[in-house]
Amino acid sequence: MTTALGARKWWGWGFEQDGVDPAAYEGLRASLLHLLGDARPRRIEPVDPASVRIPSPRFGLPPAIAEFASDDRLDRLSHAYGKAYVDVMRAVAGDVPNPPDWVAYPRDEAEVAAVIAFAESESIGLIPYGGGSSVVGGIEPPPCHEADRPGVITLDLRRLDRVLHVDRSSRLAEVEAGIFGPALEASLRPAGLTLRYFPQSFEFSTVGGWIATRGSGHFASGATRIDPLVAGVRLMTPRGILDTSELGLSGAGPSAVGPILGSEGSLGVVTRAWLRVRPEPTHRASTVVQFADEAAAIEAVRALGQSGMEPADCRLLSPLEAALTGVGDGRSAELLLGIESHDRPVDHDLARAIEICAAFAGRTAPAPARGDASDTDAAASRWRRWFVEAPYLRDRLALDELVVETFETATTWHRFAELHAATLRATQRAIVEACGQGFVTWRLNNVYPDGVAPYYTVLALGTAGREIAQWTAIKAAATEAIVANGGTITHHHAVGKTHRPWFERERGEVAVAALRGMKAALDPAGIMNPGTLLA
Amino acid sequence: MTTALGARKWWGWGFEQDGVDPAAYEGLRASLLHLLGDARPRRIEPVDPASVRIPSPRFGLPPAIAEFASDDRLDRLSHAYGKAYVDVMRAVAGDVPNPPDWVAYPRDEAEVAAVIAFAESESIGLIPYGGGSSVVGGIEPPPCHEADRPGVITLDLRRLDRVLHVDRSSRLAEVEAGIFGPALEASLRPAGLTLRYFPQSFEFSTVGGWIATRGSGHFASGATRIDPLVAGVRLMTPRGILDTSELGLSGAGPSAVGPILGSEGSLGVVTRAWLRVRPEPTHRASTVVQFADEAAAIEAVRALGQSGMEPADCRLLSPLEAALTGVGDGRSAELLLGIESHDRPVDHDLARAIEICAAFAGRTAPAPARGDASDTDAAASRWRRWFVEAPYLRDRLALDELVVETFETATTWHRFAELHAATLRATQRAIVEACGQGFVTWRLNNVYPDGVAPYYTVLALGTAGREIAQWTAIKAAATEAIVANGGTITHHHAVGKTHRPWFERERGEVAVAALRGMKAALDPAGIMNPGTLLA
Numbered sequence A, B: 001m002t003t004a005l006g007a008r009k010w011w012g013w014g015f016e017q018d019g020v021d022p023a024a025y026e027g028l029r030a031s032l033l034h035l036l037g038d039a040r041p042r043r044i045e046p047v048d049p050a051s052v053r054i055p056s057p058r059f060g061l062p063p064a065i066a067e068f069a070s071d072d073r074l075d076r077l078s079h080a081y082g083k084a085y086v087d088v089m090r091a092v093a094g095d096v097p098n099p100p101d102w103v104a105y106p107r108d109e110a111e112v113a114a115v116i117a118f119a120e121s122e123s124i125g126l127i128p129y130g131g132g133s134s135v136v137g138g139i140e141p142p143p144c145h146e147a148d149r150p151g152v153i154t155l156d157l158r159r160l161d162r163v164l165h166v167d168r169s170s171r172l173a174e175v176e177a178g179i180f181g182p183a184l185e186a187s188l189r190p191a192g193l194t195l196r197y198f199p200q201s202f203e204f205s206t207v208g209g210w211i212a213t214r215g216s217g218h219f220a221s222g223a224t225r226i227d228p229l230v231a232g233v234r235l236m237t238p239r240g241i242l243d244t245s246e247l248g249l250s251g252a253g254p255s256a257v258g259p260i261l262g263s264e265g266s267l268g269v270v271t272r273a274w275l276r277v278r279p280e281p282t283h284r285a286s287t288v289v290q291f292a293d294e295a296a297a298i299e300a301v302r303a304l305g306q307s308g309m310e311p312a313d314c315r316l317l318s319p320l321e322a323a324l325t326g327v328g329d330g331r332s333a334e335l336l337l338g339i340e341s342h343d344r345p346v347d348h349d350l351a352r353a354i355e356i357c358a359a360f361a362g363r364t365a366p367a368p369a370r371g372d373a374s375d376t377d378a379a380a381s382r383w384r385r386w387f388v389e390a391p392y393l394r395d396r397l398a399l400d401e402l403v404v405e406t407f408e409t410a411t412t413w414h415r416f417a418e419l420h421a422a423t424l425r426a427t428q429r430a431i432v433e434a435c436g437q438g439f440v441t442w443r444l445n446n447v448y449p450d451g452v453a454p455y456y457t458v459l460a461l462g463t464a465g466r467e468i469a470q471w472t473a474i475k476a477a478a479t480e481a482i483v484a485n486g487g488t489i490t491h492h493h494a495v496g497k498t499h500r501p502w503f504e505r506e507r508g509e510v511a512v513a514a515l516r517g518m519k520a521a522l523d524p525a526g527i528m529n530p531g532t533l534l535a
Helices: A022-035 A073-078 A085-092 A109-122 A181-191 A207-213 A294-305 A319-324 A347-358 A375-399 A413-435 A467-484 A500-507 A509-522 B022-035 B073-078 B085-092 B109-122 B181-191 B207-213 B294-305 B319-324 B347-358 B375-399 B413-435 B467-484 B500-507 B509-522
Strands: A102-104 A125-129 A152-156 A163-167 A172-176 A230-237 A240-243 A269-276 A283-291 A313-317 A333-341 A402-408 A438-447 A451-461 B102-104 B125-129 B152-156 B163-167 B172-176 B230-237 B240-243 B269-276 B283-291 B313-317 B333-341 B402-408 B438-447 B451-461
Touching (some): A022 A319, A022 A375, A073 A102, A085 A375, A085 A402, A109 A269, A172 A181, A207 A269, A240 B509, A283 A294, A283 A375, A294 A313, A294 A333, A294 A347, A294 A413, A294 A438, A294 A451, A319 A438, A375 A402, A402 A467, A413 A438, A413 A451, A467 A500, A509 B240, B022 B375, B073 B102, B109 B125, B109 B152, B109 B230, B109 B269, B125 B269, B163 B181, B207 B269, B283 B347, B294 B413, B294 B438, B294 B451, B313 B319, B313 B375, B319 B438, B333 B375, B375 B402, B402 B467, B413 B438, B451 B467, B467 B500, B500 B509
Parallel strands (some): A102 A152, A125 A152, B102 B152, B125 B152
Antiparallel strands (some): A163 A172, A172 A269, A230 A240, A230 A269, A283 A333, A313 A438, A438 A451, B163 B172, B230 B240, B230 B269, B313 B333, B313 B438, B438 B451
């Protein structure tokens, strides 16, 4: 079988045509190069995929599986990496030594079962694949030369993309796991419902991927992660089907869904889920609050996170991040604050939120006359646009030879100030050492009563041929600072292969043994996503 | 070691002196007997514990453990059963063939570790024990004659009862797992904080027990279960300590706390937890809404559960349950509705909630003049008092030879009406068959966007010597109706031994194998709470 990948880029984010306004991009690029004190017109061109040397498939497939599988060069190349900066840089350089041997596109669960059975019988590694947006090596095959197995099949679930049933009374949607964000929302819209889960990868990620990685959506507080939105899951494992049904309210034994959320394909293939959907919000109120003092701004965010109000939006942008994203002028930290409800007006809540901010010297822009688009609305919509375009911009900047990547963590409020200062310090120092010029911006991305998830963006001058080493050094320094100050290795980017050593340290030997025990019961031959999450 | 159990009953709930007003009890008893068409003045007297025949301990303890363990008759008797109706009836009859051989009261984790090591080396079963309030056989030793092991130690954790640290900034409390509800709240109060987790067992249950069983507190919606209140857990297993730390916000891998919540002692001993605490609510608004039509009332509750408002109280009592608890006159279903916040007024939310109820023909009592105690307040406080006293009342009624017990489930809204009707029908039929006279009342105990947890109370005439068989027949009929109509075997009473066969059916073979895999990794000798949760 040969698959047309349509107009998706094989080496980076989204479609070949990214829809980013050329003039706007040039403006951003110029500002960045100005900030970085460098104006060299460098440009990396992605190699022609036809010229990339890749190994031949190490094994053949039985005809029944070959019918829905492909060893087409572009299929294999485009499933070799996720979408991290290091993935893009390796791909555009044609450095793809370990593509999957085959990419299978099953059309139903029977075909998934056939692939699992074949892989198990031959000890072939099996990588469940949704949208391929992992930034931690989660869907990358293990290196050929290290493998103690005869090869790897990537199981691309894009054809399992149906909404099977919408239970309006219980506000539950039963969906196949290969459905992408936009298709899911389009299917729910006629019923007046939405999952309201918008991760940055929304356009190119799937329900199964969100579940497997415990992804995080656009809510800044409350139901930030996919976890509470999942009432049930169907997981196909080498030992059979684990189907929790939609009965997520059971209190019998440990949560049945729990161990599957975040399992990253290591236990089996998520083929179906019951999702908690809701009506579109009909009441919204939002504003932007400016803080001259960053420490006071952070305290205001803590107060909001502990208020019980659970604002949908509560993102604090550092002055520089606000400037780069068009939200502010770089002289103050900007808090994007939004409250929503499908049931009742939220003006009282927004007024209370503004009052909380005012206690920390946060200043809101005056409310606009009714019907006018305010500066506030404009700032929020600039942010949203930037948020959606960011992966596209990242690719463009990477080709302009900037080292550009993000990392994130979460910690308790008690530890945050020290962690934050240490992380910024270590990252900035590593940037200077590795790149000479560059900087790190930050935002508070998710807010909880007990803690906060900061998100950092690095922008630095790359050196031709050394970019991956440069980023790796920066990431290592940042990670050490995070871990040394009580942060987790990830709030919502999953473990994959990149974070595994730190995950093992953080989780501890006994807890990792517990996970391994569960894996041994469901995947005794160890074929499921080898090397991801668990060694 | 000999332990003074103080004034706790060895055979039933709470203290010997139960504090139930004698006149009020006589009134309740008289109404019930009137309803049941029977006025026989029967009375069961609990046997003298000194007369109960129990086997001698089957093994001795090393001196280092004997120092904090007891084989005192009363210690062993009082740890033989939980607090289900069948437990009370067996105990008062002196039918206690399988008490634990020893009860250990460790003073620190080193002593817990010593008991675990000794038990593993001798293949002795080890039962972690908090307040002993299980109603599903969760802390009951397996029958001696069935055991393939030389005996059982019950590990009573009451001495691990310290609040170790309160992190006010992150609103996290690090506590030892043996602390009881009232002591926990007393320790948090000086900091102006509360866990606000009030299960019916509050007075006689512990943090560790809440975690091990995924207990449910007093919130009707929102954070109803202990799960979201637990940021971290420390679990001592035969393979070492699993310590998640307080970093509950990590998104790395599956939730570390998840598999421990609901593990019922089958993986290890919970010795410590990090709990998400909050300020006392300073704003409260509540009312009682009356519905002449039960079906409309249930729809109103669904609308409230799906409003996003998450009322702290949202309990719909059936007309009969309302009458028996003093909340109503038995002619309408009564909805106890309460909203609270520690941050801001909630009057707007309550007004909206009342508006929702009005759309389903729900009528509220008129608001009282400021400063007056309203009928509403009185009804709510009668409910609270009944809720707290219920386990005491249950014991008294049981001794007056009524079959009196509760059961509960949860299901999606879509399935609820049929499940509810079938459950009431099957239960009522079984009551008549087993007891001749009796009835079942109900309430909606917990409310979610996707479903609801109904709670049923059976009151029927017992027949001397046949009470346990009578209840067992009623429970079996109710359970079959629940399971056949898509309900879970339990929303918050755990699995224990009583629910295990249904749990295995509900969870399915593959999911049970996954749990067994985890247990095998942490407890390879299978000493932890044998027969509870997993066979």
